[in-house]
Amino acid sequence: MGLMTFLRNRAGYILIGAIGFAIVAFLVGDAINVGKPFWAASQKVVGSVDGEEINIDEFGAKVDQSLAQFKQQYGGSGNAQMQAMAVDNVWQGEVAKVLLGKEYNRLGITVSSDELADLIKGDNPSPLIVQYFGNPQTGQVDRAQVIRTFKEGYKDPNMAKQLQAVEAEIERQALQQKYVKLISNAVYVTSLEANDEYVNRNKLANFKFVGLEYASIPDASVKIAESDYSDYYNDNKQRFENPTETRAFEYVSFSVSPTKEDSAAVKTQVEKLAADFRTAANDSLFAAVNSDVKVPYTYITKGKLDPAVDSVVFNLPAGSFYGPKFSGNSYKLVKVIDTRFSPDSVKASHILLDASKLGGVDKAVKLADSLKGLIQKGASFATLAAQYSEDGSKDKGGDLGTFVRGQMVPEFENAAFNGNVGDLKIVTSQFGVHLIKIEKQIGSSKVAKLAYIEKSLMASNKTKDAAYKKASNFLSEVKGGSFSELAQKKGYTVGVADKVTPTQGFAPGLDNPRQLIRDAYDAKKGDVLDQVYQMDNSFVVARVTDIRPKGTLPLDAVKKDIEPIVRNIVKAKMLKEKVDKALQGTANIDQVAQKLAKPVTPVQNIVFANPIIPGGGQENKVVGSVFGSQPGKLSKAIDGERGVYAFSVDGFTNPAPLANTYKQKEMMMQATAQRSLGAAFQALQDKSDIKDNRVKFY
Incomplete structure (x- = not known):
């Protein structure tokens, strides 16, 4: 399809093309989650990057365009998760535009007018030009068509704006490619590194081990001291860096599911509808007015309808009526208007x-x-x-x-x-x-022209009102007491959503949680949110249980999270005493196993780069120790992920010498360059002042 048609049919989408450009997507990833002083934000400012404010009017228009693209790509009318994806895509693009723009200026990276012209009309056109003007089979671009399109397009003011947007996107992509090239060229892999990587992936180790699993000690018998928590916390403080403020909340969901009475009422309604449908004078109009799902009044091929209906309808002659048929939570009614054989x-x-x-x-x-x-x-x-x-x-x-x-x-x-x-x-x-x-x-296949009605089985207003009343009563009562205790007393199940970010479009067990999440970010820890939230099939009452600010989290905030790890560390100390005792005075792994009353497990052909012990999971510390040991020598007690181990290496099989060091280096440089790009962009973020107020608007 030519560019003119593309612009005419999808006008405006190209304005956010950089968001979908692979380089920016890689650089930004899901890592752009930054804190924000919500109270200090302007009514119109959705965020700022190093003082450059992002206006909600322009931002909102781009979100609408991004959401339209997602709808076109994935189908449907959109949902909370799709909306969140659109918002996040636009935000990532805005952050990237500012930060990378500053880098381009600082480094003197530019695209000259001659370069831009060559990317549009030259022998090596931009990927955008290839996409819109390239032959699908050969990929060749009709340069004459490109020149004509851009020349004629600028005569139309509206089309000129679209062409300018295309040129701006081509320039952005070219700048990004230059920046990527600059970073990539700074990466170097030595021959020693290449050989080490080759050996790590190809040297084989055979060993035997015996182990005592942490699960052999009941959790209840383990006493964890405060010093155990603080020692682990202090040794691993970098793990507790919170990139963005998060909230946790508990909630009770009051389901709005059709009752038996609702089902009977819908069935009666459908049966009357079926009688009227049989005698309707205008089949297509009657179906269009009464169906919850719109099926085009045209010939369709087999396989387009619900399987329970499709398999029957295409075997019926013209003039037949089928239904009501209940399938997939809805009733189907079908009139077969005509059938024929048609080209595929x-x-x-x-x-x-x-x-x-x-x-x-x-x-x-x-x-x-x-x-x-x-x-x-x-x-x-x-x-x-x-x-x-x-x-x-x-x-x-x-x-x-x-x-x-x-x-x-x-x-x-x-x-x-x-x-x-x-x-x-x-x-x-x-x-x-x-x-x-x-x-x-x-080709030739049977097609059918159908008048189609689908009526969903839904809860009645009476059922919805009853569920809402239960939710409202619970909200009134819980404000004066304990949320969990009251829910348990009434027999309600309490759901938990943990570490919810400001722009998250989902939460466990909730299908449309955005308003709830927004209100949670405007509440304090312990607050019961002061409204009943309506989801697609339920009403929800919620309470904020935790607030984790951006930055290094204190020990108290992560104590519950690290408890299983710290408990295993305490268990490891207990088990290491047993293994160390078994190792004393023994000459081989079989004697150690005999003392521990545990079997010896042989392991064959393990490589350093893939530290998986069959049946034992990933054990980095154990496998690393194996490759640092001498054959035939008993190891010390090693505390691993699942237990404490002792081992003895049978031997190693060294690979053949690396035949092509250059190829190995090239492969490693590509992987390292990709990591470097992410690291470079992360460094730009860390040095920047980014304020994210999206939760106030979405």
Whole structure:
């Protein structure tokens, strides 16, 4: 498809193209989660990067565009998670734009006008130009078409804005590529490092071990001292760096599920609807008005409907009625209007006429009819398409390629699939008047034209009101007492959402939690949020249980999290005493095993780079010790991830000498360069003053 058509159909999306550009996505990743003084933010400022404020009006427009792209890519009308993804994508793009822009200026990285022109019209065009103008089969770009498109486009003020946006995106991508190249060129791997990496991945170790698992000691019998907690905390303080402020909350969910009475009422309603549907004068209108799910009133192929319905409907003759059929939490009613055999796909060309430019639909149809006459007399369809068509396909003689049902608007589809090869058809659609030439029809399958109604089984207003009343009563009572105790007393299940970030679009057990999360960030620890939250199928009451600020968390904040680890450390001390005692006076691993009353486990062909012990999981410390040991020598007691071990190495198998050091270095440099890019961008963030107030707006 040509750039003009792309811009016409997806105007505005290119404005946030940098967000989707792989380099920025890699650099930024999911790591941009920074703190914010919410109280200090302006009503219009969604955040700032080194003092450069991000205005909510511009930011919101980009979020809308990003969300539209996600909807187009993934389908559906959007949900809380998709909205959160869109917000995060735009935020990442804004942070990257400011921080990388400063780096470009500091380093003197620029794209000259000649470079930009070459990226658009030259022999080595930008990936964007290749994407929009490249031949799908060969990837070759029609430079003449590119030049013509940009030259003609700037004559139209609206199109000029779109082209300027494309040029800006091409320039951004070029700057990013230069920056990436600069970072990559700073990476170097020595021959010694290459050989070490090769050996670590190919040297094999065979050993035997005996172990005492931490699980052999009951947790209840282990006493953890405060010094155990503080020792571990002080030795691992870097692990407790919180990149962004988080909240935790507990909640009770009051389900809104259809009752037996609701089910009976819906069934009665559907049965009456079925009777009316059977005798309806206008099937398509009746279905459109009464169905919860809209199925186009056109021919569809087998496999498009619910399997329980699809398998039956396509075996019924025209005029049949099927249903009510309950499947997948909804009732289905189907009228088979017509069935026929139709091509699986069609290859066609068209000339698209813009009725608004020709003085109305009638005049556009008249022109289409004249063009049809010329073609029937021998005129070239491709030549006329290039001269008259308003679609980007005109540069390809109107060729639309091959398409299946569902890819074109109904009017166009019906003409292409219901006609014959060689036919010239004139149809009017929402895009204008089309003169269609059917080039080829491929395959043949049964299709059906259906009037389709689907009614979902939903809870009644009475059921919803009852659930809301229970939630409201609980909210009133819990403000004067303990949340968990009251919930337990009433037989309610308490859910927990831990370490929830400000912009998170999900929470365990909750399908639409954004407003709850926003309010949690405006509350204090221990507060019961003062409203009942409506989810898709429930009402929720919640209480904030923890607030973790950005920065190094204190011991009290992480004590519960590290308790299992610290307990194992205490167990390790107890078990090491047993293993050390068993090691005293023994000559081999079998004697150690005999003293411990544990079996000896042989392990074959372990490599340093993959420290997995079969049946024992990942044991970095144990495997590392193995590769640092001498064959035949008993090890000391090693405290691992799952227990305390002793081992004896049988021997090592060294790999053949590295044949191609250069290739090994190249591979390592690529991997190191990628890590360096992430590290470089993280360093830019660490040195920057980033304030994130998104939670106030989304």
